[in-house]
Amino acid sequence: MDRFLFTFFNAEVMAEYLPNILSGMWVTTYLAAFVIVTGLSLGLVLAVLRSALSQKMPAPLSWLTGALRLSLIFYVDLMRSVPPLVLIVLFYYGLPALGLDIAGLGATWLALSLVLSAFAEEIYWAGLISVARGQWEAARSTGLSFLQTLIYVILPQAVRLAIPPLTNRTIAITKGTALGQVVAVQEILYQAYSGLSFSYNPSPLTLGALAYLALFLPIVIVGRWIETRFAWRR
Amino acid sequence: MLAASGMTTESRPILDVRGLRKSFGSTEVLKGIDFRLAPRELAFIIGPSGSGKSTFLRCCNRLEEPSGGSIHVDGTDIMAPGVDINAVRRHIGMVFQSFNLYPHMTALGNVTLALRLAAHIPRAEAVDLGRTALARVGLADKERAYPGELSGGQQQRVAIARALALEPRIVLFDEPTSALDPELVGSVLQVMRDLREAGMTMLVVSHELQFARAAADRVVFMEGGVIVEEGPPAQIFGDPQHARTREFVARIDGHH
Ligand SMILES: Nc1ncnc2c1ncn2[C@@H]1O[C@H](COP(=O)(O)OP(=O)(O)OP(=O)(O)O)[C@@H](O)[C@H]1O
Ligand SMILES: [Mg+2]
Numbered sequence: 001m002d003r004f005l006f007t008f009f010n011a012e013v014m015a016e017y018l019p020n021i022l023s024g025m026w027v028t029t030y031l032a033a034f035v036i037v038t039g040l041s042l043g044l045v046l047a048v049l050r051s052a053l054s055q056k057m058p059a060p061l062s063w064l065t066g067a068l069r070l071s072l073i074f075y076v077d078l079m080r081s082v083p084p085l086v087l088i089v090l091f092y093y094g095l096p097a098l099g100l101d102i103a104g105l106g107a108t109w110l111a112l113s114l115v116l117s118a119f120a121e122e123i124y125w126a127g128l129i130s131v132a133r134g135q136w137e138a139a140r141s142t143g144l145s146f147l148q149t150l151i152y153v154i155l156p157q158a159v160r161l162a163i164p165p166l167t168n169r170t171i172a173i174t175k176g177t178a179l180g181q182v183v184a185v186q187e188i189l190y191q192a193y194s195g196l197s198f199s200y201n202p203s204p205l206t207l208g209a210l211a212y213l214a215l216f217l218p219i220v221i222v223g224r225w226i227e228t229r230f231a232w233r234r
Numbered sequence: 235m236l237a238a239s240g241m242t243t244e245s246r247p248i249l250d251v252r253g254l255r256k257s258f259g260s261t262e263v264l265k266g267i268d269f270r271l272a273p274r275e276l277a278f279i280i281g282p283s284g285s286g287k288s289t290f291l292r293c294c295n296r297l298e299e300p301s302g303g304s305i306h307v308d309g310t311d312i313m314a315p316g317v318d319i320n321a322v323r324r325h326i327g328m329v330f331q332s333f334n335l336y337p338h339m340t341a342l343g344n345v346t347l348a349l350r351l352a353a354h355i356p357r358a359e360a361v362d363l364g365r366t367a368l369a370r371v372g373l374a375d376k377e378r379a380y381p382g383e384l385s386g387g388q389q390q391r392v393a394i395a396r397a398l399a400l401e402p403r404i405v406l407f408d409e410p411t412s413a414l415d416p417e418l419v420g421s422v423l424q425v426m427r428d429l430r431e432a433g434m435t436m437l438v439v440s441h442e443l444q445f446a447r448a449a450a451d452r453v454v455f456m457e458g459g460v461i462v463e464e465g466p467p468a469q470i471f472g473d474p475q476h477a478r479t480r481e482f483v484a485r486i487d488g489h490h
Contacts, residue, residue, distance in 0.1 A: 056299075137297055138334035138393075142348035142400060143324035152347060156338045 010203040017195035017204040024191035025211045031109060031187060032174045032215075038113035040170065043120025046072060050121070051128055051150060072121075079118030085179045087111035092183040104183030116173045123165045127158030167223035175216065188212060245273050246309060248404050248435045249294060253303035256289055263289050265459040266303070271404065274433045278446040278467070281456035282482060287439040290456070291406045294437070295326040308403045324352050327397025327405035331412050333389040335381040341368060341392045342377035345399045353400060367399035368392070371425045387418030391425055398429075405429070407438040441486055447471060455479045 053069040056062075079087075091107035102110070131154050139149040178189040188211045195204025249271040256264040263286045271277055279287050292298040294305060296312060296319055305312050312322045335344050342364050349360035368374050371391035381389050390410055397405050407426070411419040423445050429436065430449055440446070446453055446467055453470040455463045455478075463470065463479045471487070474480045 132332075132334070134330055134332050134334035135336065138328075138330060138336075138396075139348075140320075141295055141297060141323055141326070141328040142396065143320045143322075143352035144348055145320055145352075148351050152351065153336050157336075160338070 039116025042117035047124035108180035127162035255302035327402035
């Protein structure tokens with residue numbers, strides 16, 4: 001038991017690396033926040049775009065919208081199939097070669113945001129198409145435009161349906177910020193890991209785990225609250 | 235045809251449909267409908283399932299895009315190339331079998347949404363108009379209720395109020411009472427009766443024959459995408475000219 005405590009809960013080592021872990025927590029926090037904001041909004045824009053592109057159109061225009069819709073779906077499926085780590089590494093090494101200077105932080109943010117946007121788009125879309133057709137017809141019959149109907153009638157219902165799966169997916173992908181470690185993003189895992197290699201003691205990892213817990217447990221709890229809050233009478 | 239419609243000669247029709255055709259893919263569902271509805275007139279459409287009644291109604295506000303023919307509503311050619319279809323639709327109320335109220339909005343919210351967004355009426359004024367419309371259908375006390383908290387009959391009356399609030403020239407009803415429990419049908423029919431008294435022009439797809447007998451100016455029998463016969467209720471129900479009308483009327487009369 002002593003040995004276990006000495007190995008994983010070594011107070012001296014913990015005290016030494018606490019500042020690093022805290023600074024890692026800060027990096028993880030803002031990286032996660034940026035990923036959530038970018039991913040969820042891009043996902044919503046894509047779902048709305050897909051909805052607009054799925055409208056009935058006269059012939060020559062329908063080829064264009066059809067092609068755009070297919071490319072959108074291809075993007076979404078692509079982003080959902082590639083492991084986020086592969087994307088991060090690809091952006092980190094690939095984009096500079098294309099003349100686009102990107103740091104590890106930027107590469108991680110971009111990769112996770114795109115992945116989240118793809119999953120979020122699918123979830124929003126599932127919500128959009130599960131809103132009854134009659135809602136569209138009723139709103140349009142009163143003279144609301146396509147966009148007004150979407151924003152005021154359809155989306156509120158779709159988002160409500162989408163919130164539980166969206167919360168889960170957002171948490172899962174946001175935890176992927178730990179992958180930034182491989183491209184030297186100084187987030188929690190990076191700090192914990194370098195603490196481990198310097199001290200030859202895994203206590204920094206314990207600290208790291210606690211830091212993740214401190215960060216994500218509240219998010220999970222808030223997610224749970226949102227889910228019950230939006231499980232409304234129909 | 236027109237003589238039987240009870241249409242006054244001096245006024246132009248609110249709804250003027252000529253040669254209306256509608257195909258879904260290769261199946262032609264409406265095969266040339268000619269139909270006129272005078273101001274304040276209430277016409278009933280009856281006919282077997284699949285005869286094109288709903289499609290006809292939905293063409294009248296272009297929820298369904300007609301394949302041919304012309305439709306004028308209160309003098310406006312609603313299929314004219316540059317027509318503002320949203321403006322046109324504001325003046326054509328529609329009431330659906332399944333109510334289609336917005337579940338995330340209160341009764342008042344349902345009624346005022348289009349007033350604010352489509353008719354651009356300021357919120358306070360829209361609320362006044364919405365309350366008036368709810369009062370007209372006997373639901374002044376339910377403005378804060380969500381659709382899920384209302385009975386089917388109340389929901390359908392809110393849906394009617396939503397259409398009325400926009401002061402439509404005509405209201406289209408597609409089987410407004412078919413989804414209701416029998417004991418709730420009466421309240422909706424009463425609202426429709428009041429509307430008729432108030433002079434609203436109405437086109438109703440329904441099989442409420444007693445109501446048709448009592449309230450309709452004209453009954454139209456549709457089958458296979460054409461109007462087979464039309465006339466005053468007494469004629470269509472009492473002395474139909476076509477064998478198909480006779481058969482159909484006998485059959486649905488038996489059910490009621
Ligand atoms: N969106 C659509 N796509 C393809 N076919 C359709 C569509 N809407 C209607 N139809 C077909 O058109 C025909 C007429 O349908 P419609 O709903 O107008 O009939 P109806 O007279 O209202 O019948 P009911 O009494 O059952 O409501 C039916 O054969 C139906 O299958
Ligand atoms: Mg129908």
